[in-house]
Amino acid sequence: MTPESPVQPAPSGDAATDRLLLGKRIRHFRGRAGLTLDALGERVGVGGSQLSLIENGRREPRLTLLQAIARELGVDPAELLSPEPPDRRSAFEIELERAQSSLLYQQLNLPRVRTPRTLSDEALESLVGLHRELSRRSRAAAATPEEARRANTEIRLWMRERDNHLPDIEKVAEELMARIGHTTGAVTHREVAVLAELLGFTLIFVDDLPSNTRSITDLENGRIYLPPASIPGGHGLRSLALQAMAHRVLGHDRPASYAEFLQQRLQINYFASACLLPETPAAAFLQQAKQDRNLAIEDLRDAFGVTHEAAAHRFTNLATRHLDLRVHFYRTEAAGALLRGYENDGMPYPVDGTGSVEGQVICRKWAGRTAFDRTNRTSEFYQYTDTPAGTYWASVQTGETEQGAFSLTCGVRFDDAKWFRGRDTQTRTVSTCPDPACCRTPDGELLDRWDGRAWASARMHAHVLSPLPTGTFPGVDDTEMYEFLSKHAV
Known part of the structure; x- marks a missing residue:
């Protein structure tokens, strides 16, 4: 296969795919040990045909059998259970199996393509490439402005059902801030840098970030690239850095749809806010202010050194849960x-x-x-x-x-x-809106004076007719991002 073609990591979480991955690893180590199916089967007490079913992902071995296979192959059982494909061809075979199991492919009503050894590497790579492009085009077709608005609405309603409060993220954020010794007050830039180090990252400020990115994370080298300055006071830089870290903390994979991208965006924003205004001290501050009948967004803002908008958002996270408001x-x-x-x-x-x-x-x-x-x-x-x-x-x-x-x-x-x-x-x-008479219908005098005697050239927002960007990360040019990473990885 050509070295230029990237191999996708093996998908996880699908039982059939996991069985196939296990089978591929068993076959790989059996070949390395120079054993046939029958020879290995004789050593572990099963027939070669049964091992063939396991290696083809059609049957899952019992734990005792898996341990026996590992022993005879001279590897640790954990090696057989690794989530990494054993070789490049296996990675493509697993990706093809996963693609052909998708609803998108099933809707085409096409036959399933098997991957015997007689199928050349080039043909296998071409099939996988076609499936990737089919999936990409399907996502692009769905990412219309209307679909994006629907997805955004679903997320807003989902959050309203939860009173805008996500306890799992609250817990993770509070535990991390406690680990770096932060208890209350404004989070410093130094504390954000220490948290990054704790998570295996270094914060690097550059002045050549691609214009369509807020930050870029180099996962290979553990670097988070940020702009050299943000809004006055640098509040935005702390939040941007925390948002970038959140993807790792929350275990995000590449978004498979625009809806998933929006969900991830919500979660990283929430995480950053929960770090800058940790739940326990922020709730205590608000509870005291309520007791004093002196609740004010500006006081929450100043107490934790964030922007007014960040304080207002955070207030909505905590108000119902902690203030019964x-x-x-x-x-x-x-x-x-x-x-x-x-x-x-x-x-x-x-x-x-x-x-x-x-x-x-x-x-x-x-x-x-x-x-x-x-x-x-x-x-x-x-x-x-x-x-x-x-x-x-x-x-x-x-x-x-x-x-x-x-x-x-x-x-x-x-x-x-x-x-x-x-x-x-x-x-x-x-206000009587949506009654048009409230504020949308001109009064009689204005109508009599100007109706039919005026014409305006409307200002159209550029996004109205534009399709949503469809890169790996919506709105980000992959080429520009990868060129940036290559430049700074030296």
Whole structure:
């Protein structure tokens, strides 16, 4: 086979594939020992035909038989159970078997191709390559904007069912932070570097990361490449490094679909947040603030040295579990389009036909939009909003990026406002959305004056008609990434 063709690691977790892998390893060591099937069978007390079934992955040997085979072949039983294919051809044979067992291939209603020794290496490699391309094209076809929105919606609803709290990741993060001696307060850059060393990584800051990557991990050499600077204060660098480590900590494999990519993205973001604001001290801080009736996102932000958005997200992770509060959070641009949102308090977000909130325009009366009407936007803004689903109180922080102004809103139902700073605000609005008369239909005077007398050239976002990127990691150019790694691995 040509050395340029990469060999994929043997898949795990499939019983049939695991049996085949075991059989391949037994055959490999039997050949190395110079024994025929009948000769080995005579030594371990079974027929050669039975061993053939085992070597072809059609039967799983008992533990006692496996130990006897290992003894006669002069290897440790653990060698036979290794997850690594014994040679290059075996790796391709196993990958082909796995591909032909997939639902995608079965739907084609084509015959199964066997892999006898008479099948040349080149033919086997070609078959595997075709299956890889078939799988890639299937993923690419599924990764339409609509499918991505559906997947994102499913994840949002899945998190809402869990009150935005993932206890398994919380436990892992807290145990790791305890191992490096962090107990409370802001996590330092040095502590993040120590954690990386604990996990077998070195953090390296470079100024030539590919433009479509936030970080790149060299698994072979244990290096995590990061940009030399991030947002003021470097908060983003700590989070980026923790997110990169999270893939190893959480045992991620390469994403097989865009939905899996989004799920992994959620998990690494959660892990980073749980490291920067560990559950035990962060929950204790919030519980004391609630007892004092002085809950404030800005205080959580300052106590743990993170961004306002990170603090707001983390508040949603802990509020229901530790404070018995149901909450909502959303980020919106100045024009009112939702960039992301979470709620388990019934906040009536607008949704599209897929159930997605991203890109939907919120009511002009909501706090996340009225906050932009202030002359002074440097302080927290508080507001009560009457909606068809009830009255909500919210705290808003506004900011600016290169892409424009944005707001971060975190709030609760009216009855829970008593626990928060800013509950005494006199600002109150009434929203009747989705009723078009609320804020989407011009009043009669404006209609009479301009209806049919105006024309606008709409600004279209570039992503509207663009297909989702389909590299190994969505949005990342594989060639550019591999060239970067080769350059820095020297």
